Every structure is written in structure tokens, then in C-alpha cells.
Amino acid sequence: xxxxxxxxxxxxxxxxxxxxxxxxxxxxxxxxxxxxxxxxxxxxxxxxxxxxxxxxxxxxxxxxxxxxxxxxxxxxxxxxxxxxxxxxxxxxxxxxxxxxxxxxxxxxxxxxxxxx
Amino acid sequence: xxxxxxxxxxxxxxxxxxxxxxxxxxxxxxxxxxxxxxxxxxxxxxxxxxxxxxxxxxxxxxxxxxxxxxxxxxxxxxxxxxxxxxxxxxxxxxxxxxxxxxxxxxxxxxxxxxx
Numbered sequence: 001x002x003x004x005x006x007x008x009x010x011x012x013x014x015x016x017x018x019x020x021x022x023x024x025x026x027x028x029x030x031x032x033x034x035x036x037x038x039x040x041x042x043x044x045x046x047x048x049x050x051x052x053x054x055x056x057x058x059x060x061x062x063x064x065x066x067x068x069x070x071x072x073x074x075x076x077x078x079x080x081x082x083x084x085x086x087x088x089x090x091x092x093x094x095x096x097x098x099x100x101x102x103x104x105x106x107x108x109x110x111x112x113x114x115x116x
Numbered sequence: 117x118x119x120x121x122x123x124x125x126x127x128x129x130x131x132x133x134x135x136x137x138x139x140x141x142x143x144x145x146x147x148x149x150x151x152x153x154x155x156x157x158x159x160x161x162x163x164x165x166x167x168x169x170x171x172x173x174x175x176x177x178x179x180x181x182x183x184x185x186x187x188x189x190x191x192x193x194x195x196x197x198x199x200x201x202x203x204x205x206x207x208x209x210x211x212x213x214x215x216x217x218x219x220x221x222x223x224x225x226x227x228x229x230x231x
Contacts, residue, residue, distance in 0.1 A: 105162075
């Protein structure tokens with residue numbers, strides 16, 4: 001079974017530029033998550049989708065971050081404009097469903113973003 | 117408040133020796149606990165989880181974890197460490213926060229296994 005796919009793997013941009021990340025979840029997984037992992041910290045949830053609807057975006061900095069999951073499969077996370085503090089690894093994860101606490105999330109390899 | 121603590125930034129162990137990576141949690145209601153491992157430039161890989169039942173949970177790559185409700189702990193263990201086990205390990209708890217079902221991660225513990 002194919003895992004969660006993400007691209008690009010690495011991205012270097014200057015502050016105030018825009019950037020977009022792409023995620024393709026495991027086939028059949030209804031729930032998709034975007035996490036931000038700053039160096040030396042654990043991942044922190046940015047946004048969660050159930051099919052193509054947003055379930056939780058309470059931690060998403062909406063003045064600069066946006067995400068969409070058209071057709072309930074692939075998802076794109078965008079930052080515009082980027083700040084220095086956005087330098088981090090952006091992880092995408094998916095799970096079969098969110099309604100059960102025991103559901104396991106499976107993570108992609110991540111996109112490492114460096115903002116100069 | 118719902119939280120996870122990994123008290124050790126780094127654990128050093130000799131190859132062949134047993135290893136323990138510590139995790140304690142604070143959550144209202146029943147805890148749903150997870151361990152993930154992260155190798156350099158890789159995403160998080162699921163190791164094991166505790167939902168209910170037997171306090172000793174067995175997972176991937178020979179790892180196991182012991183759930184202790186009285187001590188609110190979920191320590192990760194392996195009887196005999198390998199150099200290839202060297203990686204960053206994250207403990208996580210699934211908890212309701214603000215009406216949402218979130219996965220809360222600890223800060224991570226770096227495991228270094230020396231030959």
C-alpha cells in the first residue's frame with residue numbers, strides 16, 4: 001500500500017514570498033491533517049479536513065496560511081507571505097476517519113521549508 | 117490541560133542493552149496513547165498504540181510500551197537495542213481540545229545507540 005506522498009521535499013524562499021505544498025493521502029483515507037514541526041519540537045496541528053470539509057483550523061494563522069482539499073483527496077497548503085518563523089517541516093498525515101480516538105494517523109515524509 | 121511530557125531530551129544506550137524512552141501524560145477521560153519514530157529527513161512512522169486492554173503493547177521493530185494508569189506513564193521499551201534504532205521518538209496522546217479530537221505530541225527524545 002502506498003503511503004502519504006508530499007512534494008516538494010525541500011524549499012528555500014525569501015521572506016515575503018509565497019510557497020505551496022502538496023499532499024496525496026493514503027487511498028481511502030477520509031481525514032487529512034497538516035502539521036508544522038519546528039526544529040526541536042513535536043508536530044503541531046495546523047488544519048484537519050474530513051473529506052473536503054474543514055474540521056479544525058483553530059491553529060492555522062489565517063492571515064498568511066491557507067489550505068484546501070478539493071474533491072476530498074489531494075490537499076494544498078499555502079503560505080503567503082512567508083515569514084522567517086515559518087521555517088519548519090510541514091507534515092501531512094491521513095487516517096481512515098477521525099470519529100474514533102483510536103484511529104492511527106500515517107505521516108508523509110514532510111516538506112522542509114527554509115525562509116531567508 | 118491535555119499534555120504529554122518526554123522528560124529526557126536524549127537517551128544514550130549501548131547496542132545490545134535494553135532501552136527505555138519515558139513518556140508521561142495528562143488527559144481527562146480515557147487516554148489513547150501513541151509512539152512514533154522519526155529518522156533523519158523522514159516523516160513520522162507509527163510504532164504502536166494503547167487503546168484499552170493489556171497494559172503491555174507490542175509494536176513494530178521489536179518495540180513495546182507499558183501503560184501505567186496510576187503513574188500516568190507510557191514508556192517505550194526494547195529488550196536489546198540496535199544501532200539502527202537511533203532516531204527521534206515522539207509520544208502522543210489523542211485528546212478532545214476545544215471540541216476537536218486532536219493528537220498532542222511531546223517534544224521528542226533523541227535515542228542514540230552506540231556500538
